[in-house]
Amino acid sequence: MTETHATITPGAPVFPPGRYGRRREPDRRRPRLAALLAAVLLATLGLIAAKLYQQYGDPRYDAQVITYTEITDSQVVIDFRVTVPAGGSTTCVLRARASDGAEVGHEEVTVTARPGERRIDARHRLATSARPFIGEVVRCRPAG
Known part of the structure; x- marks a missing residue:
């Protein structure tokens, strides 16, 4: 004859007392530990990304197109502004595109700031x- 208790749902296994040891309560530390490890991992990856950006990124070379004019079948004049370290120089890639998006002109131009100017x-x-339909500055990088 087996023993049944009123608190046990039908179909649930009944274990004899003392035979299988004490039942463990669900551990509530593991979700906290996983969240803590995820936060530490994200912080570490963020620090690595910031260091690599400082080392290899070019945040000091910021280019803006002011205007593009004198558009003909064979040229476009591009006026642009570049921010560089004081007195520095930069090489910028200029591009012209047709109305369908095809590149119709491409050139690298080196420009130098006056001493003390950025x-x-x-x-x-x-x-x-x-x-061409548009003139663009694709990117600028240190000259050299």
């Missing part, structure tokens, strides 16, 4: 293979 206002005539 902003360079430059103008460049970019030759194109077809009529």
